[in-house]
Amino acid sequence: MNIEERIRELRRDRKAVILAHNYQLPEIQDIADFVGDSLNLSMKAAQTDADMIVFCGVHFMAETAKILSPEKLVVLPDLSAGCPMADMIDAGQLRELKKEHPGAGVVCYVNTTAEVKAECDYCCTSANAERVVRKMLERYEEIIFVPDKHLGHYVSQKVGRGFILWNGFCPTHARIMPEEILKQKSLHPKALVLAHPECTSEVLHLADQILSTEGMCRFAADSTADEFIVATEVGILHRMGKLSPTKRFYPASDLAVCPNMKRINLEKVLRSLEEKVFEITVPEEISSRARAGIEKMLVL
Ligand code: 13P
Ligand code: SF4
Numbered sequence: 001m002n003i004e005e006r007i008r009e010l011r012r013d014r015k016a017v018i019l020a021h022n023y024q025l026p027e028i029q030d031i032a033d034f035v036g037d038s039l040n041l042s043m044k045a046a047q048t049d050a051d052m053i054v055f056c057g058v059h060f061m062a063e064t065a066k067i068l069s070p071e072k073l074v075v076l077p078d079l080s081a082g083c084p085m086a087d088m089i090d091a092g093q094l095r096e097l098k099k100e101h102p103g104a105g106v107v108c109y110v111n112t113t114a115e116v117k118a119e120c121d122y123c124c125t126s127a128n129a130e131r132v133v134r135k136m137l138e139r140y141e142e143i144i145f146v147p148d149k150h151l152g153h154y155v156s157q158k159v160g161r162g163f164i165l166w167n168g169f170c171p172t173h174a175r176i177m178p179e180e181i182l183k184q185k186s187l188h189p190k191a192l193v194l195a196h197p198e199c200t201s202e203v204l205h206l207a208d209q210i211l212s213t214e215g216m217c218r219f220a221a222d223s224t225a226d227e228f229i230v231a232t233e234v235g236i237l238h239r240m241g242k243l244s245p246t247k248r249f250y251p252a253s254d255l256a257v258c259p260n261m262k263r264i265n266l267e268k269v270l271r272s273l274e275e276k277v278f279e280i281t282v283p284e285e286i287s288s289r290a291r292a293g294i295e296k297m298l299v300l
Pocket of ligand 2: 084086170171172173260
């Protein structure tokens with residue numbers, strides 16, 4: 001049996017489901033039961049009736065799955081697959097910020113640790129940040145948005161209000177330069193520019209559409225356009241190509257590679273099923289507080 005067949009057999013024996021983020025390696029996306037963005041993966045994790053979730057993504061995603069499905073075994077095939085942006089704020093720092101702005105509503109991007117989520121009123125993803133904040137503004141005068149300053153700035157402009165931002169950012173999206181978009185536009189004048197809101201505002205200004213990773217995949221599939229310049233992590237091009245095989249996709253930057261997303265490979269997925277590693281746990285006291293903000297987001 002080859003490695004894919006062994007993974008499929010063990011997945012059946014363990015009653016496991018394999019979830020993969022759009023940035024995962026092509027062979028991981030191809031073996032997964034479900035591939036998507038942070039929001040869709042959270043929803044899948046909450047709904048599945050599997051006994052075990054093998055999460056092919058980064059640590060905060062597996063943690064979110066565990067928070068939503070505490071009775072299930074959730075494993076991350078490589079424990080060192082973290083998210084540098086999520087590590088740019090900790091719970092103590094957020095508590096200090098809250099003290100400086102008593103009464104402000106606190107929203108965290110899903111790219112945060114469970115401890116940080118536990119300090120927040122709402123969680124959001126790139127797919128629903130604007131909707132979540134609009135809901136919060138019905139109740140709160142001031143909004144604290146952590147940790148992504150680029151996504152926070154973008155949403156604050158959309159809703160026409162200033163936010164209290166944290167100085168966090170994604171190092172992978174920060175590598176995408178506006179000059180590269182301009183160069184790609186000159187090479188492919190008919191292509192539409194799709195950008196992720198984790199990009200800098202200079203890049204977002206050059207975009208035709210600003211979307212989550214899943215939003216990009218769907219937009220490209222439904223669009224009458226045939227060519228797209230894609231300003232996000234390059235792993236998504238595999239998914240876009242599969243969904244729209246006749247269309248052409250150009251990475252805005254070949255440097256937009258998230259090393260953490262690339263830590264997971266087929267050998268590690270097989271081991272995670274064989275040995276039930278590496279189990280992700282979240283203490284109940286933190287999990288219950290973090291769950292409240294995630295569930296409020298999912299209801300919206
Ligand atoms: P989405 O897939 O939710 O758009 O998130 C992108 C990302 O950077 C995840 O780490
Ligand atoms: Fe974190 Fe950026 Fe990698 Fe997403 S692409 S996991 S935000 S470092």
